[in-house]
Amino acid sequence: MIGSAAQFTSNRRAEREAEPAPLALKRQRKQAAVTHESVRNFVLAWPFPLAVLAFWYVAASRGWVAAQVLPSPETVASTFADLFRSGELLANLKISLWRVLGGFAAGALCGLCLGVSMGLSSTFKDYVYPLFKAFAQIPVLGWLPLMMMLVGIDEALKIILISKAALVPIAVNTYKGIQNVPAGYVEVARVFRFTRLQLLQKVIFPAAFPPIWNGIRYGFTHAWLALVVVELLASSEGLGFMIVFGRQLFQLDVVMAAVVMVGIVGFSLDKILALTERRLLGWRRHGF
Protein backbone atom coordinates (compact mmCIF):
# COMPACT_ATOMS: atom_id res chain seq x y z
CA MET A 1 0.00 0.00 0.00
CA ILE A 2 1.29 3.37 -0.95
CA GLY A 3 -0.45 4.97 2.01
CA SER A 4 1.27 2.85 4.62
CA ALA A 5 4.63 3.28 2.94
CA ALA A 6 4.22 7.03 3.12
CA GLN A 7 3.19 6.70 6.73
CA PHE A 8 6.28 4.66 7.47
CA THR A 9 8.57 7.15 5.81
CA SER A 10 6.95 10.06 7.56
CA ASN A 11 7.33 8.33 10.90
CA ARG A 12 10.97 7.79 10.15
CA ARG A 13 11.24 11.41 9.35
CA ALA A 14 9.54 12.32 12.59
CA GLU A 15 12.14 10.37 14.50
CA ARG A 16 14.86 12.13 12.66
CA GLU A 17 13.31 15.51 13.21
CA ALA A 18 12.63 14.98 16.89
CA GLU A 19 16.03 13.62 17.79
CA PRO A 20 18.17 16.23 19.53
CA ALA A 21 21.43 14.47 18.81
CA PRO A 22 21.92 15.64 15.20
CA LEU A 23 21.80 19.25 16.28
CA ALA A 24 24.58 18.79 18.80
CA LEU A 25 26.52 16.94 16.15
CA LYS A 26 25.87 19.69 13.67
CA ARG A 27 27.08 22.27 16.16
CA GLN A 28 30.21 20.30 16.84
CA ARG A 29 30.88 19.93 13.15
CA LYS A 30 30.20 23.62 12.69
CA GLN A 31 32.67 24.51 15.41
CA ALA A 32 35.30 22.30 13.83
CA ALA A 33 34.60 23.95 10.50
CA VAL A 34 34.90 27.39 12.10
CA THR A 35 38.32 26.64 13.63
CA HIS A 36 39.48 25.13 10.37
CA GLU A 37 38.28 28.15 8.49
CA SER A 38 39.89 30.65 10.85
CA VAL A 39 43.25 28.87 10.55
CA ARG A 40 42.90 28.93 6.79
CA ASN A 41 41.98 32.63 6.81
CA PHE A 42 44.94 33.39 9.04
CA VAL A 43 47.34 31.55 6.77
CA LEU A 44 45.90 33.09 3.62
CA ALA A 45 46.19 36.61 5.06
CA TRP A 46 49.99 36.51 5.14
CA PRO A 47 51.47 35.84 1.67
CA PHE A 48 50.33 39.08 0.06
CA PRO A 49 51.63 41.54 2.72
CA LEU A 50 54.87 39.52 2.95
CA ALA A 51 55.30 39.74 -0.81
CA VAL A 52 54.82 43.51 -0.69
CA LEU A 53 57.36 43.74 2.13
CA ALA A 54 59.84 41.62 0.17
CA PHE A 55 59.33 43.77 -2.91
CA TRP A 56 59.89 46.91 -0.85
CA TYR A 57 63.03 45.41 0.64
CA VAL A 58 64.42 44.45 -2.77
CA ALA A 59 63.47 47.81 -4.29
CA ALA A 60 65.24 49.69 -1.48
CA SER A 61 68.33 47.48 -1.26
CA ARG A 62 68.89 47.35 -5.02
CA GLY A 63 68.51 51.13 -5.14
CA TRP A 64 65.64 51.09 -7.68
CA VAL A 65 64.31 54.12 -5.88
CA ALA A 66 66.51 56.69 -4.15
CA ALA A 67 66.89 56.00 -0.42
CA GLN A 68 65.68 59.54 0.39
CA VAL A 69 62.41 58.81 -1.40
CA LEU A 70 61.89 55.21 -0.36
CA PRO A 71 63.71 54.34 2.86
CA SER A 72 64.42 50.66 3.39
CA PRO A 73 62.23 48.59 5.69
CA GLU A 74 65.07 48.33 8.24
CA THR A 75 65.37 52.14 8.43
CA VAL A 76 61.64 52.51 8.88
CA ALA A 77 61.63 49.82 11.54
CA SER A 78 64.44 51.45 13.51
CA THR A 79 62.85 54.89 13.16
CA PHE A 80 59.59 53.38 14.33
CA ALA A 81 61.37 51.89 17.35
CA ASP A 82 63.10 55.22 18.11
CA LEU A 83 59.89 57.21 17.85
CA PHE A 84 58.14 54.64 19.98
CA ARG A 85 60.83 54.72 22.66
CA SER A 86 61.04 58.52 22.75
CA GLY A 87 57.28 58.59 23.30
CA GLU A 88 56.70 60.89 20.33
CA LEU A 89 54.73 58.29 18.42
CA LEU A 90 52.50 57.42 21.38
CA ALA A 91 51.87 61.07 22.27
CA ASN A 92 50.74 61.79 18.74
CA LEU A 93 48.75 58.58 18.63
CA LYS A 94 46.96 59.55 21.80
CA ILE A 95 45.96 62.90 20.40
CA SER A 96 44.75 61.33 17.17
CA LEU A 97 42.79 58.67 19.01
CA TRP A 98 41.04 61.26 21.15
CA ARG A 99 40.06 63.20 18.08
CA VAL A 100 38.81 60.21 16.18
CA LEU A 101 36.88 58.80 19.14
CA GLY A 102 35.35 62.16 20.03
CA GLY A 103 34.41 62.93 16.45
CA PHE A 104 33.12 59.43 15.88
CA ALA A 105 31.03 59.46 19.07
CA ALA A 106 29.42 62.78 18.15
CA GLY A 107 28.86 61.70 14.55
CA ALA A 108 27.49 58.28 15.51
CA LEU A 109 25.04 59.79 17.97
CA CYS A 110 23.74 62.34 15.47
CA GLY A 111 23.76 59.78 12.66
CA LEU A 112 21.74 57.27 14.68
CA CYS A 113 19.20 59.91 15.71
CA LEU A 114 18.87 61.15 12.16
CA GLY A 115 18.65 57.65 10.67
CA VAL A 116 16.12 56.42 13.22
CA SER A 117 13.96 59.52 12.74
CA MET A 118 14.04 59.17 8.97
CA GLY A 119 13.31 55.46 9.20
CA LEU A 120 10.35 55.84 11.54
CA SER A 121 8.73 58.97 10.13
CA SER A 122 8.28 59.32 6.41
CA THR A 123 7.22 62.96 6.87
CA PHE A 124 10.50 63.74 8.59
CA LYS A 125 12.31 61.81 5.88
CA ASP A 126 10.59 63.82 3.15
CA TYR A 127 11.68 67.06 4.80
CA VAL A 128 15.25 66.10 5.52
CA TYR A 129 16.44 63.42 3.11
CA PRO A 130 17.05 65.52 -0.06
CA LEU A 131 19.13 68.07 1.83
CA PHE A 132 20.92 65.29 3.68
CA LYS A 133 21.77 63.58 0.40
CA ALA A 134 23.24 66.81 -0.97
CA PHE A 135 25.15 67.33 2.26
CA ALA A 136 26.49 63.79 2.12
CA GLN A 137 27.83 64.24 -1.41
CA ILE A 138 30.31 66.95 -0.37
CA PRO A 139 33.56 65.37 0.77
CA VAL A 140 35.37 66.32 3.95
CA LEU A 141 37.91 68.37 1.99
CA GLY A 142 35.10 70.38 0.43
CA TRP A 143 33.89 71.47 3.83
CA LEU A 144 37.33 72.35 5.10
CA PRO A 145 37.72 75.93 3.80
CA LEU A 146 34.24 76.97 4.93
CA MET A 147 34.63 75.32 8.32
CA MET A 148 38.03 76.92 8.82
CA MET A 149 36.43 80.32 8.40
CA LEU A 150 33.58 79.46 10.72
CA VAL A 151 35.26 77.69 13.62
CA GLY A 152 38.96 78.35 13.10
CA ILE A 153 41.53 75.61 12.92
CA ASP A 154 41.31 74.34 16.47
CA GLU A 155 40.01 71.06 17.82
CA ALA A 156 36.41 72.03 16.97
CA LEU A 157 37.23 71.90 13.26
CA LYS A 158 38.66 68.42 13.52
CA ILE A 159 35.83 67.09 15.62
CA ILE A 160 33.20 68.56 13.31
CA LEU A 161 34.75 67.20 10.14
CA ILE A 162 35.42 63.77 11.63
CA SER A 163 31.90 63.54 12.99
CA LYS A 164 30.50 64.55 9.59
CA ALA A 165 32.48 61.73 8.00
CA ALA A 166 31.08 59.23 10.51
CA LEU A 167 27.55 60.60 10.45
CA VAL A 168 26.77 60.05 6.78
CA PRO A 169 27.18 56.26 6.48
CA ILE A 170 25.63 55.68 9.91
CA ALA A 171 22.56 57.77 9.13
CA VAL A 172 22.06 56.21 5.68
CA ASN A 173 22.45 52.63 6.88
CA THR A 174 20.24 53.16 9.91
CA TYR A 175 17.54 54.69 7.76
CA LYS A 176 17.74 51.96 5.12
CA GLY A 177 17.93 49.25 7.77
CA ILE A 178 14.75 50.39 9.46
CA GLN A 179 13.01 50.88 6.14
CA ASN A 180 13.86 47.33 5.08
CA VAL A 181 12.50 45.57 8.15
CA PRO A 182 10.25 42.90 6.61
CA ALA A 183 6.56 43.80 6.80
CA GLY A 184 5.91 40.22 7.89
CA TYR A 185 7.73 40.78 11.19
CA VAL A 186 5.71 43.90 11.88
CA GLU A 187 2.53 41.91 11.24
CA VAL A 188 3.62 39.32 13.78
CA ALA A 189 4.02 42.16 16.26
CA ARG A 190 0.53 43.40 15.43
CA VAL A 191 -0.95 39.92 15.86
CA PHE A 192 0.58 39.73 19.34
CA ARG A 193 -0.56 43.28 20.06
CA PHE A 194 2.86 44.73 20.79
CA THR A 195 2.87 48.33 21.96
CA ARG A 196 4.84 50.85 19.90
CA LEU A 197 7.72 50.61 22.32
CA GLN A 198 7.69 46.81 22.19
CA LEU A 199 7.58 46.98 18.40
CA LEU A 200 10.72 49.14 18.42
CA GLN A 201 12.54 47.12 21.05
CA LYS A 202 11.61 43.62 20.00
CA VAL A 203 11.24 43.91 16.23
CA ILE A 204 12.47 47.05 14.50
CA PHE A 205 15.84 47.49 16.21
CA PRO A 206 16.91 43.84 16.27
CA ALA A 207 15.84 43.39 12.65
CA ALA A 208 17.59 46.58 11.54
CA PHE A 209 20.66 45.95 13.67
CA PRO A 210 22.89 44.27 11.03
CA PRO A 211 22.71 47.19 8.56
CA ILE A 212 22.99 49.70 11.42
CA TRP A 213 26.10 47.93 12.63
CA ASN A 214 27.51 47.99 9.10
CA GLY A 215 26.91 51.73 9.08
CA ILE A 216 28.80 52.05 12.35
CA ARG A 217 31.76 50.17 10.94
CA TYR A 218 31.79 52.23 7.76
CA GLY A 219 31.38 55.34 9.87
CA PHE A 220 34.38 54.42 11.93
CA THR A 221 36.55 53.80 8.90
CA HIS A 222 35.45 57.13 7.43
CA ALA A 223 36.16 58.91 10.72
CA TRP A 224 39.65 57.46 10.76
CA LEU A 225 40.29 58.51 7.16
CA ALA A 226 38.91 62.00 7.86
CA LEU A 227 41.21 62.29 10.86
CA VAL A 228 44.29 61.78 8.76
CA VAL A 229 43.05 64.24 6.13
CA VAL A 230 42.23 66.89 8.75
CA GLU A 231 45.55 66.48 10.50
CA LEU A 232 47.43 66.64 7.24
CA LEU A 233 45.95 70.05 6.53
CA ALA A 234 45.38 71.79 9.82
CA SER A 235 47.24 70.49 12.80
CA SER A 236 50.44 70.70 14.76
CA GLU A 237 50.08 67.35 16.48
CA GLY A 238 48.79 63.88 15.75
CA LEU A 239 49.74 61.12 13.38
CA GLY A 240 48.64 63.07 10.30
CA PHE A 241 50.82 65.95 11.38
CA MET A 242 53.79 63.56 11.74
CA ILE A 243 53.29 62.54 8.13
CA VAL A 244 53.23 66.14 6.87
CA PHE A 245 56.09 67.23 9.07
CA GLY A 246 58.23 64.27 8.07
CA ARG A 247 57.63 65.03 4.40
CA GLN A 248 58.53 68.70 4.84
CA LEU A 249 61.83 67.73 6.48
CA PHE A 250 62.33 65.04 3.86
CA GLN A 251 62.38 62.40 6.57
CA LEU A 252 60.51 59.76 4.65
CA ASP A 253 61.29 57.16 7.33
CA VAL A 254 59.24 59.21 9.83
CA VAL A 255 56.45 59.45 7.25
CA MET A 256 56.49 55.71 6.75
CA ALA A 257 56.61 55.00 10.47
CA ALA A 258 53.54 57.19 11.00
CA VAL A 259 51.79 55.53 8.05
CA VAL A 260 52.50 52.11 9.52
CA MET A 261 51.10 53.26 12.86
CA VAL A 262 47.94 54.60 11.21
CA GLY A 263 47.53 51.30 9.42
CA ILE A 264 48.05 49.19 12.53
CA VAL A 265 45.69 51.22 14.69
CA GLY A 266 43.02 51.45 12.02
CA PHE A 267 43.24 47.72 11.38
CA SER A 268 43.06 46.86 15.10
CA LEU A 269 40.07 49.10 15.72
CA ASP A 270 38.21 47.56 12.80
CA LYS A 271 39.10 44.12 14.12
CA ILE A 272 37.61 44.98 17.50
CA LEU A 273 34.41 46.07 15.79
CA ALA A 274 34.39 42.85 13.75
CA LEU A 275 34.76 40.73 16.90
CA THR A 276 31.98 42.64 18.60
CA GLU A 277 29.86 42.01 15.54
CA ARG A 278 30.46 38.28 15.72
CA ARG A 279 29.31 38.27 19.33
CA LEU A 280 26.23 40.36 18.67
CA LEU A 281 25.14 38.87 15.38
CA GLY A 282 25.78 35.16 15.94
CA TRP A 283 22.23 34.39 14.79
CA ARG A 284 22.99 35.29 11.19
CA ARG A 285 23.80 32.70 8.60
CA HIS A 286 26.09 33.91 5.89
CA GLY A 287 25.29 33.32 2.24
CA PHE A 288 28.83 32.23 1.46
Added chain:
Amino acid sequence: MAHAGTLTISNLSKQYEVKGEVLPVLKDITLTINPGEFVSIVGSSGCGKSTLLRLLIGLEEDYQGEILLDGGRIVGTSLERGIVFQEHRLFPWLSVEKNIGLGLLNAKVPEEEKRRSIQEHIELVGLSGFETAYPYQLSGGMAQRVAIARALVNRPEILLLDEPFGALDALTRAHLQQELHRIWQQESITMILVTHDVEEAIYLGDKVVVMEPRPGRVRRIVPVALAHPRDRAAYEFVRIKEDVMREFIGQPAEEVIEPPLRAHDAPSDRLPSTFRFAV
Protein backbone atom coordinates in the same frame (compact mmCIF):
# COMPACT_ATOMS: atom_id res chain seq x y z
CA MET B 1 -9.74 23.18 27.84
CA ALA B 2 -13.02 24.05 26.30
CA HIS B 3 -13.05 27.20 24.25
CA ALA B 4 -15.94 29.29 23.12
CA GLY B 5 -15.64 30.95 19.76
CA THR B 6 -18.44 30.92 17.24
CA LEU B 7 -17.38 32.83 14.19
CA THR B 8 -20.17 34.27 12.09
CA ILE B 9 -19.35 35.85 8.77
CA SER B 10 -22.29 37.41 6.99
CA ASN B 11 -22.42 39.18 3.64
CA LEU B 12 -18.75 40.02 3.87
CA SER B 13 -17.37 42.01 0.95
CA LYS B 14 -14.01 43.64 0.54
CA GLN B 15 -12.48 45.69 -2.23
CA TYR B 16 -9.19 47.34 -2.93
CA GLU B 17 -8.73 50.48 -4.89
CA VAL B 18 -6.06 50.13 -7.54
CA LYS B 19 -5.22 53.25 -9.56
CA GLY B 20 -8.61 54.75 -8.93
CA GLU B 21 -10.44 51.60 -9.97
CA VAL B 22 -12.37 49.50 -7.52
CA LEU B 23 -11.21 45.92 -7.48
CA PRO B 24 -13.54 43.58 -5.63
CA VAL B 25 -11.63 40.91 -3.73
CA LEU B 26 -14.34 39.25 -1.69
CA LYS B 27 -18.03 39.31 -2.44
CA ASP B 28 -20.91 38.37 -0.24
CA ILE B 29 -19.25 35.70 1.89
CA THR B 30 -21.52 34.07 4.42
CA LEU B 31 -20.11 31.36 6.63
CA THR B 32 -20.60 30.10 10.16
CA ILE B 33 -17.78 28.37 11.99
CA ASN B 34 -18.67 26.56 15.19
CA PRO B 35 -16.49 26.26 18.28
CA GLY B 36 -13.94 23.50 17.94
CA GLU B 37 -14.59 23.03 14.27
CA PHE B 38 -11.86 22.52 11.68
CA VAL B 39 -12.70 24.40 8.50
CA SER B 40 -10.58 24.20 5.38
CA ILE B 41 -10.81 26.88 2.74
CA VAL B 42 -9.56 25.94 -0.72
CA GLY B 43 -9.39 27.95 -3.88
CA SER B 44 -7.04 28.82 -6.69
CA SER B 45 -4.71 31.74 -6.22
CA GLY B 46 -6.39 35.10 -6.39
CA CYS B 47 -9.69 33.92 -4.94
CA GLY B 48 -9.23 36.08 -1.86
CA LYS B 49 -8.77 33.25 0.63
CA SER B 50 -5.72 34.87 2.19
CA THR B 51 -7.52 38.21 2.33
CA LEU B 52 -10.37 36.50 4.14
CA LEU B 53 -7.93 35.16 6.70
CA ARG B 54 -6.28 38.57 7.11
CA LEU B 55 -9.70 40.07 7.78
CA LEU B 56 -10.40 37.39 10.39
CA ILE B 57 -7.09 37.96 12.19
CA GLY B 58 -7.62 41.72 12.00
CA LEU B 59 -4.62 42.73 9.90
CA GLU B 60 -6.95 44.10 7.22
CA GLU B 61 -9.86 46.32 8.00
CA ASP B 62 -12.33 48.31 5.99
CA TYR B 63 -14.90 45.78 4.84
CA GLN B 64 -18.63 45.59 4.27
CA GLY B 65 -20.79 43.06 6.06
CA GLU B 66 -20.07 41.52 9.40
CA ILE B 67 -17.49 39.34 11.07
CA LEU B 68 -18.65 38.39 14.54
CA LEU B 69 -16.81 36.36 17.12
CA ASP B 70 -19.22 35.24 19.83
CA GLY B 71 -21.52 38.02 18.75
CA GLY B 72 -18.92 40.79 18.97
CA ARG B 73 -17.56 42.53 15.90
CA ILE B 74 -13.90 41.87 15.16
CA VAL B 75 -11.83 45.04 15.45
CA GLY B 76 -8.09 44.80 14.93
CA THR B 77 -5.95 41.95 16.15
CA SER B 78 -6.54 40.13 19.41
CA LEU B 79 -4.79 37.54 21.53
CA GLU B 80 -7.94 35.43 21.15
CA ARG B 81 -7.02 34.81 17.52
CA GLY B 82 -3.70 33.29 16.51
CA ILE B 83 -2.23 32.86 13.04
CA VAL B 84 0.42 30.78 11.32
CA PHE B 85 1.67 32.30 8.09
CA GLN B 86 3.01 30.47 5.06
CA GLU B 87 6.52 31.65 5.86
CA HIS B 88 7.32 30.85 9.48
CA ARG B 89 8.15 34.49 10.29
CA LEU B 90 10.26 33.52 13.27
CA PHE B 91 12.63 36.23 14.41
CA PRO B 92 16.09 35.01 13.42
CA TRP B 93 17.76 36.77 16.35
CA LEU B 94 15.77 34.83 18.95
CA SER B 95 16.04 31.21 20.02
CA VAL B 96 13.11 28.81 19.70
CA GLU B 97 11.88 29.37 23.25
CA LYS B 98 12.23 33.14 23.02
CA ASN B 99 10.36 33.17 19.72
CA ILE B 100 7.53 31.23 21.30
CA GLY B 101 7.71 33.52 24.33
CA LEU B 102 6.89 36.50 22.10
CA GLY B 103 3.33 35.21 22.01
CA LEU B 104 3.12 35.71 25.76
CA LEU B 105 4.75 39.14 25.87
CA ASN B 106 1.44 40.85 26.53
CA ALA B 107 -0.36 38.00 28.26
CA LYS B 108 -1.37 38.79 31.80
CA VAL B 109 0.05 35.71 33.50
CA PRO B 110 2.94 35.40 35.96
CA GLU B 111 6.49 34.72 34.66
CA GLU B 112 6.51 31.23 36.13
CA GLU B 113 3.36 30.28 34.30
CA LYS B 114 4.73 31.73 31.05
CA ARG B 115 7.81 29.59 31.30
CA ARG B 116 5.74 26.49 31.91
CA SER B 117 3.42 27.29 29.03
CA ILE B 118 6.34 27.78 26.65
CA GLN B 119 7.80 24.44 27.67
CA GLU B 120 4.44 22.72 27.27
CA HIS B 121 4.02 24.08 23.78
CA ILE B 122 7.53 23.10 22.76
CA GLU B 123 6.57 19.59 23.81
CA LEU B 124 3.22 19.88 22.07
CA VAL B 125 4.88 20.45 18.71
CA GLY B 126 7.52 17.80 19.41
CA LEU B 127 10.57 20.03 19.64
CA SER B 128 11.93 19.21 23.10
CA GLY B 129 15.69 19.60 23.07
CA PHE B 130 15.58 22.46 20.56
CA GLU B 131 14.72 25.22 23.05
CA THR B 132 17.91 27.17 22.50
CA ALA B 133 18.31 26.53 18.78
CA TYR B 134 18.15 29.50 16.43
CA PRO B 135 15.83 29.55 13.41
CA TYR B 136 18.69 29.07 10.94
CA GLN B 137 19.47 25.76 12.61
CA LEU B 138 15.97 24.42 11.97
CA SER B 139 14.54 22.68 8.92
CA GLY B 140 11.51 24.21 7.23
CA GLY B 141 9.16 21.76 8.95
CA MET B 142 10.65 22.40 12.38
CA ALA B 143 10.45 26.17 11.89
CA GLN B 144 6.79 25.83 11.01
CA ARG B 145 6.22 23.77 14.18
CA VAL B 146 7.75 26.61 16.19
CA ALA B 147 5.43 29.04 14.42
CA ILE B 148 2.48 26.84 15.41
CA ALA B 149 3.67 26.75 19.03
CA ARG B 150 4.10 30.53 19.02
CA ALA B 151 0.55 30.99 17.75
CA LEU B 152 -0.90 28.56 20.29
CA VAL B 153 1.03 29.60 23.38
CA ASN B 154 -1.56 32.26 24.19
CA ARG B 155 -4.30 29.61 24.08
CA PRO B 156 -6.34 31.50 21.48
CA GLU B 157 -9.94 30.54 20.73
CA ILE B 158 -9.28 30.40 17.03
CA LEU B 159 -6.16 29.44 15.13
CA LEU B 160 -5.89 30.65 11.54
CA LEU B 161 -3.48 28.89 9.21
CA ASP B 162 -2.51 30.56 5.94
CA GLU B 163 -1.09 27.81 3.71
CA PRO B 164 1.23 26.81 6.55
CA PHE B 165 2.71 23.78 4.82
CA GLY B 166 2.73 25.21 1.31
CA ALA B 167 6.51 25.54 1.14
CA LEU B 168 7.35 22.12 2.61
CA ASP B 169 8.24 18.89 0.85
CA ALA B 170 5.52 16.26 0.48
CA LEU B 171 6.72 13.95 3.26
CA THR B 172 7.17 16.69 5.85
CA ARG B 173 3.84 18.11 4.82
CA ALA B 174 2.03 14.79 5.32
CA HIS B 175 3.67 14.40 8.69
CA LEU B 176 2.82 17.89 9.86
CA GLN B 177 -0.78 17.42 8.75
CA GLN B 178 -1.00 14.46 11.12
CA GLU B 179 0.61 16.54 13.83
CA LEU B 180 -1.74 19.45 13.27
CA HIS B 181 -4.68 17.10 13.52
CA ARG B 182 -3.38 15.73 16.82
CA ILE B 183 -2.86 19.26 18.17
CA TRP B 184 -6.37 20.25 17.09
CA GLN B 185 -7.86 17.30 18.95
CA GLN B 186 -5.68 17.83 22.01
CA GLU B 187 -6.34 21.55 22.33
CA SER B 188 -9.93 21.39 21.05
CA ILE B 189 -9.81 24.85 19.51
CA THR B 190 -11.29 26.19 16.31
CA MET B 191 -8.97 26.04 13.34
CA ILE B 192 -9.38 27.63 9.95
CA LEU B 193 -6.95 26.43 7.32
CA VAL B 194 -6.44 28.16 4.00
CA THR B 195 -4.77 25.95 1.43
CA HIS B 196 -4.64 25.15 -2.26
CA ASP B 197 -4.00 21.49 -1.51
CA VAL B 198 -7.38 19.77 -1.80
CA GLU B 199 -6.15 16.57 -0.16
CA GLU B 200 -4.86 18.51 2.83
CA ALA B 201 -8.18 20.35 3.09
CA ILE B 202 -10.16 17.10 3.15
CA TYR B 203 -7.70 15.25 5.38
CA LEU B 204 -8.03 17.88 8.11
CA GLY B 205 -11.36 19.63 7.65
CA ASP B 206 -14.80 18.98 9.13
CA LYS B 207 -15.93 20.92 6.14
CA VAL B 208 -14.25 22.23 3.04
CA VAL B 209 -15.17 25.67 1.76
CA VAL B 210 -14.47 25.90 -1.96
CA MET B 211 -13.90 29.45 -3.17
CA GLU B 212 -13.82 30.84 -6.66
CA PRO B 213 -11.97 33.92 -7.82
CA ARG B 214 -12.67 37.37 -9.29
CA PRO B 215 -14.30 38.36 -7.06
CA GLY B 216 -13.72 35.83 -4.30
CA ARG B 217 -16.92 34.00 -3.45
CA VAL B 218 -17.91 30.81 -1.71
CA ARG B 219 -18.71 28.33 -4.41
CA ARG B 220 -19.61 25.33 -2.31
CA ILE B 221 -19.29 24.05 1.19
CA VAL B 222 -18.50 20.35 1.26
CA PRO B 223 -18.94 18.56 4.58
CA VAL B 224 -16.42 15.82 5.27
CA ALA B 225 -18.15 13.25 7.46
CA LEU B 226 -15.26 10.80 7.64
CA ALA B 227 -13.87 9.35 10.83
CA HIS B 228 -10.32 10.13 11.92
CA PRO B 229 -7.63 9.08 11.22
CA ARG B 230 -8.53 9.50 7.60
CA ASP B 231 -7.06 7.26 4.97
CA ARG B 232 -6.22 9.23 1.87
CA ALA B 233 -6.55 6.14 -0.28
CA ALA B 234 -10.01 5.17 1.01
CA TYR B 235 -12.86 5.16 -1.49
CA GLU B 236 -14.90 7.78 0.34
CA PHE B 237 -11.92 10.09 0.68
CA VAL B 238 -11.09 9.87 -3.00
CA ARG B 239 -14.71 10.42 -3.94
CA ILE B 240 -14.89 13.64 -1.92
CA LYS B 241 -11.57 14.70 -3.33
CA GLU B 242 -12.77 14.21 -6.89
CA ASP B 243 -15.95 16.04 -6.07
CA VAL B 244 -14.04 19.02 -4.71
CA MET B 245 -11.51 18.90 -7.51
CA ARG B 246 -14.25 19.23 -10.08
CA GLU B 247 -15.42 22.43 -8.43
CA PHE B 248 -11.92 23.60 -7.83
CA ILE B 249 -10.61 23.34 -11.34
CA GLY B 250 -13.99 24.03 -12.87
CA GLN B 251 -13.94 20.98 -15.07
CA PRO B 252 -17.25 19.50 -16.16
CA ALA B 253 -18.50 16.62 -14.07
CA GLU B 254 -17.79 13.17 -15.38
CA GLU B 255 -20.97 11.86 -13.92
CA VAL B 256 -24.19 13.19 -15.26
CA ILE B 257 -25.95 12.44 -12.03
CA GLU B 258 -25.32 15.05 -9.42
CA PRO B 259 -23.26 13.80 -6.51
CA PRO B 260 -25.34 13.39 -3.38
CA LEU B 261 -23.24 15.89 -1.45
CA ARG B 262 -24.55 18.71 -3.54
CA ALA B 263 -27.80 18.67 -1.60
CA HIS B 264 -26.02 20.10 1.45
CA ASP B 265 -24.69 23.12 -0.14
CA ALA B 266 -26.66 26.24 -0.65
CA PRO B 267 -24.32 28.90 -2.05
CA SER B 268 -23.52 27.14 -5.30
CA ASP B 269 -27.20 26.99 -6.21
CA ARG B 270 -27.27 30.71 -6.46
CA LEU B 271 -24.64 30.79 -9.16
CA PRO B 272 -25.66 30.96 -12.76
CA SER B 273 -24.68 27.69 -14.38
CA THR B 274 -22.68 29.40 -17.12
CA PHE B 275 -20.35 30.69 -14.42
CA ARG B 276 -19.52 27.27 -13.14
CA PHE B 277 -17.20 26.29 -15.92
CA ALA B 278 -15.84 29.70 -16.59
CA VAL B 279 -13.05 29.59 -14.05
